[in-house]
Amino acid sequence: MDLKQHADWLTKFYKKHKWFELSPEIRMNFLLEESGELARAIRTEEIGREHPGEAKKTKAEADDNLHEELADVLDQLLILCAKYDIDPNSLLSYSENKLHKRWNE
Numbered sequence: 437m438d439l440k441q442h443a444d445w446l447t448k449f450y451k452k453h454k455w456f457e458l459s460p461e462i463r464m465n466f467l468l469e470e471s472g473e474l475a476r477a478i479r480t481e482e483i484g485r486e487h488p489g490e491a492k493k494t495k496a497e498a499d500d501n502l503h504e505e506l507a508d509v510l511d512q513l514l515i516l517c518a519k520y521d522i523d524p525n526s527l528l529s530y531s532e533n534k535l536h537k538r539w540n541e
Contacts, residue, residue: 438525439514439524439525440523440524440525442514443514443518443524446515446518447514447518450518456518460516460520463515463516463519464516466512467509467512467513467516470505470508470509473505473508474506474508474509476505477498477501477504477506478502480498480501480502481498481499
C-alpha cells in the first residue's frame with residue numbers, strides 16, 4: 437500500500453465513523469495530542485521513561501510504540517490533506533523543491 441492508497445482508505449474509514457466531519461481546527465488538536473504521544477515515545481527510545489504507574493517497556497515494545505505514534509501523526513496529517521483536497525504525494529516534491537530552492541542545491 438502506498439501513501440495515497442492509505443490516505444484514501446483512511447478517509448473512507450473516518451467518514452464511516454463520522455470523524456471526518458470534525459473541523460480542521462479540531463483535527464489540529466488531535467495532531468497536537470498525537471505529537472505529544474510521539475514525543476513520549478521518542479523520549480522512551482532515547483533516555484528511557486520511569487513512571488510508577490507504568491511497567492518498563494522492552495526494546496521491542498518501545499519500538500512498536502514509536503511506530504504506532506508515528507503512524508498516528510501521519511494519519512492526522514493525511515486527514516488534513518483530505519479535508520483540503522491535497523494529494524499527500526504532492527507534499528513530498530513540495531518539500532524537496534522548497535529545500536533545493538532555499539539551499540541552492
